[in-house]
Amino acid sequence: MTDETPSTPPTLPAQRRTWTMVDLTRDDLPRIKELEDTVWFEVQPGGTPEDLEGDLDFAHARGAERPEGPLPGEQVTSAAPLVGIYSAFDMTLTVPGPADGLAVVPMTGLTWVGVHPDARRKGLLTQMIRDHLRRVHDGTECAISGLHASEAGIYGRFGYGHATTEVKLELGRGTTLTPSPDVEAAVGGVQTHVVTLPTADGLAALHQAHLACAATTLGAVTRPDSKADQWYRDFPKSRGSKEPRRLLLARRDGAISGYAVFRRESKWQDATPQGTVDVSELGAVDLPSLLALARRLLDLDLTSKVTFWGRSMDDPLLWWAGGPRSANPRVYDSLWVRIVDLPHALTGRGYSAPCDLVLDVTDELCPWNAGRWRLRVDARGAASCERSDDPPDLTVPVAALGAAYPGGRSLVSLAPLHGITQIRAGALRELSRAFRADSEPAASIDF
16 A cells, blocks of 8 residues: 555544454354455465464454345355454564664554455444454553555555555676675675475574564564464465475574575576576574575576565665666555554654654544643653643644654654644654654565
8 A cells, every 4th residue: 555644534434334243263264264255356276264274363353244144145154244354463563762772562463354345335444443443452562553555545544654665676696785894794604594484493493583683673573473383384276386485594603693585486488597586574683694695595596586575775785786776676565553552652662862742643543542642752762651731732643653653754754644733833843853763664574
């Protein structure tokens, strides 16, 4: 989703009816698959309802039932048909921390949001989002919800802000990477090796590397521990001629220091190998490990092109390769962030500059966030956020705060998009500088 929330948020659709929301269990997999195939029409060859069990967290999976009996042509079953579904994962997001560091905060990753074609434009999506936000607020320790948007123009009206971008890079085999001398000198101390996924040992090493790299990477989103052994399952019929996924691990001083998840597809043209490499994840705890991984990926036999997903415009890989003209970057929206518990969210991250401001926050779906809050940030970048009766310095829609939350987007630039109103001269710039990080956050993993 690349469209921005307009300066005047559209009116939320009227709830023309109330749908019955139920907790979903493994017994619901047949009707979940029926709804999933109808909504997304991305049918997995040979797929069964049981295949979906690894894709859902039943602690958070919720469905909307159509209470009426079977319609003409429908199969008679014991359970009412599902017309809506959503689920979530227990994840984390790496954000700016105090004292120029990083902080890792809990995040609920909203996923699997789908509405049956017969239930569209009837208020069901609004009801499901309200249900999700209320459950996050009342039942978890998360102060934020995050998602990947499948379609433009949907989630901005529910208070989500476009927070991070994803840059796709395409490099030819053998592309020269030219780092700084100190990085070049250290890359010789990095060892790499390839593991085939999804073995138990391979997935365990992947998750270990994933968590270590995410803790040192602004904007990184982590997979839940409960799904670490299921995230990269293999479905041979679906991947067709592509190979199983491989894991490239980097080690420095005996410890795992980076990883890449990739998959090759064999192609030949005029008796010349033209295979492609698709790198879905690439992470490292330091620059020498990143360089070592990238050089291995750019020198795989029988290949001609490597596609790196999930990068940013600040990514060293882009600039080591010579910049945009050398890497053919394509930019997409990545993570959308929704603040669910405002004081906990704003005190859970750090800031780049001191400030003392009263924010008048507007939030239609989470009224507990709405109203005046005094945000105080000290010289270390640590914050307090409390209710205030003082005159406001700014009026800020909650979506703007979500968009700025990981530190990559300037609130000054967001003002004309989200309708931020400055009441005290200089207040917007003061808040914007406090929120901004020194570098662009990385793209989120898909979920």
